[in-house]
Amino acid sequence: MARFALIISAIAILASTSQAHVGITPPTGKPGQSLNASFHVPHGCNGSATTSITVSVPDTVVTILPAQVTNWNLTVAYRPLDKPMQVAGQTINQTVSNFTWAGGNLPNDQFQDFPMQITLPQVDLSNQSNVTLYFPTIQTW
Template identity: 25%
Template sequence: MSLRSLPAALGLLAALAAPAAAHVVLDQSEAPAGSYVRLAFRVGHGCAGAATTAIRVNLPPELPSARPMPHPGWTLTIGGGAEAADHSGHGAHHGAAHHAAPPPGEIAWTGGPLGDAFYDEFVLFIRTPAEAGRVLAFPVVQECEGGAVARWVEQAPRPGERVANPAPLLRVVERR
């Protein structure tokens, strides 16, 4: 390798290594208040080289509703939420009240595995709270082969501060 190609090779190496430093993150950082939104939890690596076998997302209680998307090759488990809410006049079908999907306490995708060298997304369809100004945390536990676990559950005590294992966050903003 010549000295001229060394910077390009180092740049490529850094770009390929970047996903290994990634956390479980959301595909967007904000969403309008009172809206239906597709959220994807991006998993960029396993646990210290081990393949991912489960993604467990704890949902904020402020969510009016949440529905997970099945993921081929994975088992979907929904649990721990409140009862369905009657939304009379909202989405009524043929004169009957529409019952929104309650926000489950946890949604888990188990199976896979998702190798450490690969990336994937796990998707929810949510309704955001009606009030803007909130920051919703979605703590995630990532389980991997061999019993390894990564907990993406921390929230910074003050805006702008960093934590070692950040929970994915979604800021609820005014509708435009």
Template identity: 30%
Template sequence: MKPLLPLALAALSSLVVSQAAFAHASLETKTAPAGSHYKGVIKIGHGCDGAATQTLRVQLPLEVQHAKPMPKAGWQLELKREKLDVPYDYYGTQVSEDVRELVWTGGNLSDDHYDEFVFTARLAGEPGETLYLNTIQECTQGELRWTEIPADGQDPHDLPHPAPAITLTEAKHHH
């Protein structure tokens, strides 16, 4: 019977770690090639101390360009745009104003359920760079701010409210 105890503890530990990781606002795909088009899926695993989520705000860094959110039944969408200090080229068109925040409002995501919020965007930046998407979850009572950015060398899982992140990789060249 004793050999089963370490296996049972390992299984329980794995379950606790996976539930803790799921508890954060997180991106389904955590890496993408620099310059690529990216489908972002932000997972929201719970409400705010038991309260239902009614609004989700995703703040985009400048390297996340030309973002388009996917509509969700029962939720309204708002795109907050800002004038850019430095325009960029998007397939021959100079873009001088871009989406800096995606907002889903009017929903009622119970603490007993999880959901996914989807968008597409082009990822500018350099390979090795990490892009952080500050995510604010507003609930019927309170809010959760997934905005903490780890210090160099710090494990983001050590933070109570880490911002969802995408690490840029080398672009793959097809011949």
């Protein structure tokens, strides 16, 4: 039996010369599935604390809700949709383009999960077993 899934991946960029290590858990889901997931930051970098995480949302994702995280400030930016869509019985004209958790302090020797609720896009997997969604992520310290 073939496994059909969307692979969810954070492409992490550190706001300096080192490489970030942000990941997403769980890393897979089924097309159209609504799931709770988290951006997992395993530590700060180069001995410094992480002070913000900015996530860009792929255009194919229409429904995503980042969660408030204690001691972090959440800001959300929106983009207009090309055409209105029906989601859960409501017409929406815009969706999330990116969001940032900032103002917190994640020491180099600790980890933090930044939760979200996402509905994965409907994609045709009849000719391919996987499709990867990339969430470019900037980890600042």
